[in-house]
Amino acid sequence: MxxxxxxxxxxxxxxxxxxxxxxxxxxxxxxxxxxxxxxxxxxxxxxxxxxxxxxxxxxxxxxxxxxxxxxxxxxxxxxxxxxxxxxxxxxxxxxxxxxxxxxxxxxxxxxxxxxxxxxxxxxNPTGLDEQVEIQGLRLDPVSHRVTCGDDALEMGPTEFKLLHFFMTHPERVYSREQLLDQVWGTNIYVEDRTVDVHIRRLRKAIETNGHDKMIQTVRGAGYRFSARI
CATH class of the missing domain: 3.40.50.2300 (Response regulator)
Structure with missing residues (x-):
């Protein structure tokens, strides 16, 4: 597209x-x-x-x-x-x-x-055209769709970009500040806690088959996307 x-x-x-x-x-x-x-x-x-x-x-x-x-x-x-x-x-x-x-x-x-x-x-540092799939959760950046099996998952543009970043950078902890820079961009000034709000929305959007558990809170450090639940 x-x-x-x-x-x-x-x-x-x-x-x-x-x-x-x-x-x-x-x-x-x-x-x-x-x-x-x-x-x-x-x-x-x-x-x-x-x-x-x-x-x-x-x-x-x-x-x-x-x-x-x-x-x-x-x-x-x-x-x-x-x-x-x-x-x-x-x-x-x-x-x-x-x-x-x-x-x-x-x-x-x-x-x-x-x-x-x-x-x-x-x-858009995560602007890769390749589809990403982890444990049945598939994200297509070209068609801007997220699916689990045959089911389409609905989410807002910020949650989509956040998920794309997580899925292309798994198994690494990112602080709120790092996520703001990578997902929101350096020209956007928002509160750190904004990340928490969108994390909650993203977890709710991908909770099918327990995929929400892949977004893990690392106390005192930030968030990690991991298939090791």
Whole structure:
């Protein structure tokens, strides 16, 4: 399944160019020409990345970035700001509200694609395409599905990413701080106890056949994913 990129740009020629370039490189482009349409596009399946123009009808790119980072279901989506603003203060402001990178117009398609690939690698270190299976629990990062036998397991995007990280890094203890960095990302500021909340949700989602016991609490250290129950 191709990675989805939401292109939020009010100028039609630029939006069409971005969509064409993304399609040529195997991405699935979703378009929005203003603030409100961008919000309407932010539903499941969520985009893997947002290309966000600074100036938009109905609101600014800065306002939209802030909104994305406050929402539990969208805060982990990486953002690349697109703008004609090249001043250092503007770049810093964009990064401070949660943007992962900043591309100043005009830019070449080659530069843009390099930035997109770099951001996806950086913010999604567990972004492997291979399916992972441990004791009948299977996770497919491409289709974004988790199954146990023939049963599909439902969970939120954060729980999915947390499970993906655990299953690709088994038998090792991770502190809450390490999990925040690896799963939520370095640009997200949340309380350590947020990890505990999502661990509880994840355990409930995978309790079929006792898989919840594979997420083990290591007192005073953090959490470990282990098939040794």
């Amino acid at each position: 191709a990675r989805r990129v939401l292109v939020v740009e009010d100028e039609a020629p630029i939006r069409e160019m971005l969509t064409f370039v993304l399609d040529q490189h195997g991405y699935q482009a979703v378009e929005a020409e203003d603030f409100d349409e961008a919000l309407q596009q932010l539903t499941e399946p969520y985009p893997d990345l947002v290309l966000l123009d600074w100036m938009l009808p109905g609101g600014s790119g800065i306002q939209l970035a802030k909104k994305l980072k406050k929402d539990e279901f969208t805060r982990q989506i990486p953002i690349i700001m697109l703008t004609a603003r090249g001043e250092e203060e503007d770049k810093i402001r964009g990064l401070e509200v949660g943007a992962d990178d900043y591309v100043t117009k005009p830019f070449s398609p080659r530069e843009l694609m390099a930035r997109i690939k770099a951001v996806i690698r950086r913010v």
